[in-house]
Amino acid sequence: MIDAFNIYDNMDRNNILLSFKGDITSELLTSILQIMENKMDNMQEEPKTKKKVYNVLVECLQNLYHHMDDATDGNGDKNRSAIFMIAKNNGSYNIITGNYILNENIHGLKTRLDEVNALSKDQLKDYYKSVLNNGEMSLKGGGGLGMIDIARKTGEKLDYNFLEIDNKVSFFTLIIKVTQPQLI
Protein backbone atom coordinates (compact mmCIF):
# COMPACT_ATOMS: atom_id res chain seq x y z
CA MET A 1 0.00 0.00 0.00
CA ILE A 2 1.40 3.39 -0.98
CA ASP A 3 1.75 5.67 1.99
CA ALA A 4 0.23 8.79 0.48
CA PHE A 5 0.19 10.60 3.79
CA ASN A 6 3.90 10.12 4.19
CA ILE A 7 4.53 11.67 0.77
CA TYR A 8 2.04 14.46 1.51
CA ASP A 9 3.59 15.18 4.90
CA ASN A 10 7.09 15.21 3.46
CA MET A 11 6.11 17.63 0.72
CA ASP A 12 4.24 19.78 3.20
CA ARG A 13 7.18 20.01 5.61
CA ASN A 14 9.52 20.90 2.76
CA ASN A 15 7.11 23.53 1.39
CA ILE A 16 6.99 21.91 -2.04
CA LEU A 17 4.90 23.97 -4.45
CA LEU A 18 5.16 21.52 -7.29
CA SER A 19 6.74 18.15 -7.77
CA PHE A 20 6.96 15.79 -10.71
CA LYS A 21 8.59 12.44 -11.31
CA GLY A 22 8.64 10.83 -14.72
CA ASP A 23 9.62 11.35 -18.32
CA ILE A 24 10.37 14.97 -19.21
CA THR A 25 8.72 15.94 -22.48
CA SER A 26 8.39 19.24 -24.28
CA GLU A 27 4.64 19.36 -23.53
CA LEU A 28 5.26 18.69 -19.85
CA LEU A 29 7.67 21.63 -19.68
CA THR A 30 5.06 23.90 -21.26
CA SER A 31 2.51 22.82 -18.62
CA ILE A 32 4.88 23.13 -15.66
CA LEU A 33 5.93 26.61 -16.72
CA GLN A 34 2.31 27.66 -17.06
CA ILE A 35 1.38 26.23 -13.65
CA MET A 36 4.29 27.98 -11.97
CA GLU A 37 3.48 31.25 -13.68
CA ASN A 38 -0.13 31.04 -12.42
CA LYS A 39 1.03 30.09 -8.92
CA MET A 40 3.39 33.04 -8.73
CA ASP A 41 0.62 35.33 -9.99
CA ASN A 42 -1.70 34.03 -7.30
CA MET A 43 1.00 34.48 -4.68
CA GLN A 44 1.35 38.05 -5.95
CA GLU A 45 5.09 37.80 -6.38
CA GLU A 46 7.04 40.86 -7.45
CA PRO A 47 7.49 40.93 -11.25
CA LYS A 48 11.26 40.88 -10.67
CA THR A 49 11.08 37.69 -8.62
CA LYS A 50 8.67 36.08 -11.06
CA LYS A 51 10.98 36.76 -13.98
CA LYS A 52 14.05 35.44 -12.22
CA VAL A 53 12.34 32.26 -11.06
CA TYR A 54 10.79 31.70 -14.49
CA ASN A 55 14.10 32.16 -16.30
CA VAL A 56 15.94 29.80 -13.98
CA LEU A 57 13.10 27.27 -14.19
CA VAL A 58 13.31 27.23 -17.97
CA GLU A 59 17.05 26.54 -17.87
CA CYS A 60 16.78 23.84 -15.17
CA LEU A 61 13.93 22.05 -16.92
CA GLN A 62 15.56 22.22 -20.33
CA ASN A 63 18.80 20.91 -18.84
CA LEU A 64 16.82 17.89 -17.66
CA TYR A 65 15.05 17.58 -21.00
CA HIS A 66 18.30 17.62 -22.97
CA HIS A 67 20.48 15.57 -20.66
CA MET A 68 18.31 12.97 -18.93
CA ASP A 69 18.94 10.66 -21.88
CA ASP A 70 22.55 10.40 -20.82
CA ALA A 71 21.89 7.37 -18.67
CA THR A 72 19.33 5.45 -20.73
CA ASP A 73 21.85 2.85 -21.77
CA GLY A 74 22.41 2.12 -18.09
CA ASN A 75 19.43 0.20 -16.82
CA GLY A 76 16.80 0.79 -19.45
CA ASP A 77 13.42 2.08 -18.49
CA LYS A 78 13.85 3.35 -14.96
CA ASN A 79 16.46 5.81 -16.13
CA ARG A 80 14.10 7.54 -18.53
CA SER A 81 12.63 9.37 -15.59
CA ALA A 82 13.74 12.33 -13.58
CA ILE A 83 12.46 14.25 -10.58
CA PHE A 84 11.72 17.91 -10.43
CA MET A 85 10.59 19.94 -7.41
CA ILE A 86 10.09 23.56 -6.59
CA ALA A 87 9.88 24.76 -2.99
CA LYS A 88 9.53 28.11 -1.33
CA ASN A 89 11.28 28.56 2.00
CA ASN A 90 11.67 31.83 3.89
CA GLY A 91 10.93 33.89 0.80
CA SER A 92 13.43 32.17 -1.47
CA TYR A 93 12.68 29.60 -4.13
CA ASN A 94 14.52 26.32 -4.38
CA ILE A 95 14.49 24.47 -7.67
CA ILE A 96 15.59 20.87 -7.31
CA THR A 97 16.22 18.45 -10.15
CA GLY A 98 17.40 14.86 -10.01
CA ASN A 99 18.31 12.43 -12.76
CA TYR A 100 20.46 9.41 -13.46
CA ILE A 101 23.84 9.93 -15.00
CA LEU A 102 26.40 7.44 -16.26
CA ASN A 103 29.35 7.28 -13.88
CA GLU A 104 31.72 7.95 -16.77
CA ASN A 105 30.03 11.33 -17.35
CA ILE A 106 30.32 12.54 -13.76
CA HIS A 107 33.84 13.86 -14.04
CA GLY A 108 33.06 16.14 -17.00
CA LEU A 109 29.91 17.55 -15.41
CA LYS A 110 31.53 18.05 -12.01
CA THR A 111 34.44 19.90 -13.61
CA ARG A 112 32.04 22.25 -15.41
CA LEU A 113 29.98 22.91 -12.28
CA ASP A 114 33.10 23.61 -10.20
CA GLU A 115 34.42 25.92 -12.90
CA VAL A 116 31.21 27.96 -12.83
CA ASN A 117 31.15 27.99 -9.01
CA ALA A 118 34.69 29.36 -8.86
CA LEU A 119 33.82 32.49 -10.86
CA SER A 120 32.81 35.92 -9.56
CA LYS A 121 29.85 37.88 -10.97
CA ASP A 122 32.05 39.81 -13.42
CA GLN A 123 33.96 36.69 -14.45
CA LEU A 124 30.65 34.91 -15.11
CA LYS A 125 29.59 37.76 -17.38
CA ASP A 126 32.84 37.53 -19.38
CA TYR A 127 32.69 33.74 -19.49
CA TYR A 128 29.07 33.86 -20.71
CA LYS A 129 30.00 36.27 -23.49
CA SER A 130 32.98 34.22 -24.60
CA VAL A 131 31.00 30.94 -24.69
CA LEU A 132 28.14 32.72 -26.47
CA ASN A 133 30.45 34.15 -29.09
CA ASN A 134 32.96 31.34 -29.55
CA GLY A 135 31.40 28.17 -28.22
CA GLU A 136 30.00 25.62 -30.56
CA MET A 137 26.27 25.08 -30.37
CA SER A 138 25.67 21.46 -29.42
CA LEU A 139 22.99 19.52 -31.21
CA LYS A 140 21.11 19.41 -27.95
CA GLY A 141 20.89 23.16 -27.97
CA GLY A 142 22.44 24.92 -25.04
CA GLY A 143 26.09 24.78 -25.89
CA GLY A 144 27.05 24.95 -22.23
CA LEU A 145 25.45 28.29 -21.47
CA GLY A 146 22.71 27.00 -19.17
CA MET A 147 24.70 26.57 -15.97
CA ILE A 148 26.58 29.85 -16.50
CA ASP A 149 23.29 31.66 -17.01
CA ILE A 150 21.74 30.11 -13.88
CA ALA A 151 24.75 31.10 -11.76
CA ARG A 152 24.72 34.60 -13.22
CA LYS A 153 21.02 35.22 -12.73
CA THR A 154 20.77 33.79 -9.22
CA GLY A 155 24.10 35.06 -7.89
CA GLU A 156 24.28 31.78 -5.96
CA LYS A 157 26.61 28.80 -6.16
CA LEU A 158 25.27 25.70 -7.88
CA ASP A 159 24.63 23.13 -5.16
CA TYR A 160 24.94 19.55 -6.42
CA ASN A 161 25.41 15.96 -5.36
CA PHE A 162 26.22 12.65 -7.05
CA LEU A 163 24.85 9.56 -5.33
CA GLU A 164 26.39 6.35 -6.63
CA ILE A 165 23.69 3.74 -7.35
CA ASP A 166 25.88 0.98 -8.81
CA ASN A 167 29.03 0.67 -10.91
CA LYS A 168 27.23 2.05 -13.97
CA VAL A 169 25.03 4.91 -12.84
CA SER A 170 24.70 7.59 -10.21
CA PHE A 171 21.88 9.94 -9.28
CA PHE A 172 22.67 13.59 -9.89
CA THR A 173 20.89 16.21 -7.78
CA LEU A 174 21.07 19.91 -8.50
CA ILE A 175 19.67 22.50 -6.11
CA ILE A 176 19.28 26.06 -7.33
CA LYS A 177 18.36 28.81 -4.92
CA VAL A 178 16.64 31.92 -6.17
CA THR A 179 16.46 34.60 -3.52
CA GLN A 180 14.10 37.55 -3.75
CA PRO A 181 15.90 40.45 -5.35
CA GLN A 182 16.49 43.30 -2.91
CA LEU A 183 13.82 45.94 -3.21
CA ILE A 184 15.56 49.24 -3.61
Add this chain to the structure above:
Amino acid sequence: MEKYAIEGTPKTPTISFDIQAGVLEIKGRSIPENSIEFYKPLVDALDKYSSASKPTTTVNIQLEYFNTSSSKCILDVFKKLEAIHKGGSAVTINWHYEEDDEDMLEAGEDYQAIINVPFKMVQVAE
Protein backbone atom coordinates in the same frame (compact mmCIF):
# COMPACT_ATOMS: atom_id res chain seq x y z
CA MET B 1 8.60 37.48 -50.66
CA GLU B 2 7.91 40.93 -49.25
CA LYS B 3 6.90 39.93 -45.79
CA TYR B 4 7.95 37.19 -43.51
CA ALA B 5 5.74 36.57 -40.51
CA ILE B 6 5.44 33.97 -37.77
CA GLU B 7 2.73 33.93 -35.12
CA GLY B 8 3.92 33.64 -31.54
CA THR B 9 3.29 30.62 -29.30
CA PRO B 10 3.84 30.18 -25.52
CA LYS B 11 7.41 29.16 -26.31
CA THR B 12 8.27 31.08 -29.47
CA PRO B 13 8.13 34.77 -30.37
CA THR B 14 6.09 36.64 -32.95
CA ILE B 15 8.37 37.55 -35.82
CA SER B 16 7.54 40.01 -38.55
CA PHE B 17 10.00 41.03 -41.19
CA ASP B 18 8.75 43.69 -43.58
CA ILE B 19 11.30 43.44 -46.34
CA GLN B 20 9.90 46.43 -48.30
CA ALA B 21 10.22 48.69 -45.26
CA GLY B 22 13.40 47.10 -43.90
CA VAL B 23 11.84 46.51 -40.50
CA LEU B 24 12.31 43.35 -38.45
CA GLU B 25 10.44 42.76 -35.20
CA ILE B 26 10.84 39.94 -32.69
CA LYS B 27 8.45 40.03 -29.74
CA GLY B 28 7.34 37.76 -26.92
CA ARG B 29 8.99 34.66 -25.49
CA SER B 30 11.76 32.64 -26.99
CA ILE B 31 12.15 29.47 -24.95
CA PRO B 32 11.89 26.54 -27.41
CA GLU B 33 13.84 23.35 -26.71
CA ASN B 34 15.10 23.39 -30.28
CA SER B 35 15.84 26.97 -31.21
CA ILE B 36 18.09 26.24 -34.21
CA GLU B 37 15.12 24.77 -36.02
CA PHE B 38 12.95 27.76 -35.08
CA TYR B 39 15.40 30.49 -36.13
CA LYS B 40 16.70 28.92 -39.34
CA PRO B 41 13.98 30.37 -41.63
CA LEU B 42 14.64 33.87 -40.25
CA VAL B 43 18.40 33.51 -40.76
CA ASP B 44 17.68 32.35 -44.35
CA ALA B 45 15.33 35.31 -44.94
CA LEU B 46 18.03 37.71 -43.72
CA ASP B 47 20.50 36.03 -46.06
CA LYS B 48 18.21 36.75 -48.99
CA TYR B 49 17.56 40.29 -47.76
CA SER B 50 21.29 41.04 -47.54
CA SER B 51 21.65 40.97 -51.32
CA ALA B 52 18.86 43.58 -51.75
CA SER B 53 18.81 45.46 -48.46
CA LYS B 54 17.10 48.83 -47.93
CA PRO B 55 19.19 51.96 -47.15
CA THR B 56 18.14 51.61 -43.52
CA THR B 57 17.20 48.51 -41.56
CA THR B 58 15.41 48.83 -38.22
CA VAL B 59 15.30 45.95 -35.81
CA ASN B 60 13.01 45.91 -32.79
CA ILE B 61 13.63 43.24 -30.21
CA GLN B 62 11.12 43.08 -27.38
CA LEU B 63 11.52 39.81 -25.56
CA GLU B 64 9.93 38.95 -22.26
CA TYR B 65 11.99 35.80 -21.77
CA PHE B 66 14.61 33.95 -23.77
CA ASN B 67 16.50 30.78 -22.96
CA THR B 68 20.21 30.13 -23.45
CA SER B 69 19.46 27.96 -26.47
CA SER B 70 17.82 30.97 -28.15
CA SER B 71 20.63 33.29 -27.12
CA LYS B 72 22.99 31.61 -29.60
CA CYS B 73 20.43 31.86 -32.38
CA ILE B 74 19.73 35.52 -31.61
CA LEU B 75 23.47 36.10 -31.89
CA ASP B 76 23.40 34.41 -35.32
CA VAL B 77 20.58 36.77 -36.36
CA PHE B 78 22.64 39.75 -35.11
CA LYS B 79 25.71 38.51 -36.99
CA LYS B 80 23.67 38.51 -40.21
CA LEU B 81 22.57 42.06 -39.39
CA GLU B 82 26.18 43.04 -38.79
CA ALA B 83 27.03 41.79 -42.29
CA ILE B 84 24.06 43.73 -43.72
CA HIS B 85 25.30 46.84 -41.85
CA LYS B 86 28.78 46.39 -43.34
CA GLY B 87 27.16 45.88 -46.74
CA GLY B 88 25.77 49.41 -46.72
CA SER B 89 22.35 49.34 -45.05
CA ALA B 90 22.32 51.45 -41.88
CA VAL B 91 21.14 48.96 -39.27
CA THR B 92 19.84 49.97 -35.83
CA ILE B 93 18.92 47.41 -33.21
CA ASN B 94 16.40 48.67 -30.64
CA TRP B 95 16.66 46.40 -27.61
CA HIS B 96 13.57 46.78 -25.41
CA TYR B 97 13.55 45.86 -21.74
CA GLU B 98 11.01 46.34 -19.00
CA GLU B 99 11.71 48.99 -16.42
CA ASP B 100 13.08 46.81 -13.63
CA ASP B 101 14.34 43.91 -15.74
CA GLU B 102 18.07 44.28 -15.19
CA ASP B 103 18.77 40.81 -16.57
CA MET B 104 17.20 41.74 -19.92
CA LEU B 105 19.11 45.05 -20.03
CA GLU B 106 22.35 43.19 -19.27
CA ALA B 107 21.59 40.64 -22.00
CA GLY B 108 21.21 43.51 -24.47
CA GLU B 109 24.51 44.97 -23.34
CA ASP B 110 26.20 41.60 -23.83
CA TYR B 111 25.11 41.60 -27.48
CA GLN B 112 26.07 45.25 -27.88
CA ALA B 113 29.60 44.34 -26.76
CA ILE B 114 29.87 41.54 -29.32
CA ILE B 115 28.09 42.95 -32.36
CA ASN B 116 29.34 45.91 -34.36
CA VAL B 117 25.95 47.53 -35.03
CA PRO B 118 24.40 50.59 -33.31
CA PHE B 119 22.25 49.44 -30.38
CA LYS B 120 19.62 51.48 -28.58
CA MET B 121 18.46 50.36 -25.16
CA VAL B 122 14.77 51.20 -24.93
CA GLN B 123 13.07 51.09 -21.56
CA VAL B 124 9.39 50.18 -21.58
CA ALA B 125 6.85 50.32 -18.77
CA GLU B 126 5.74 46.99 -17.29
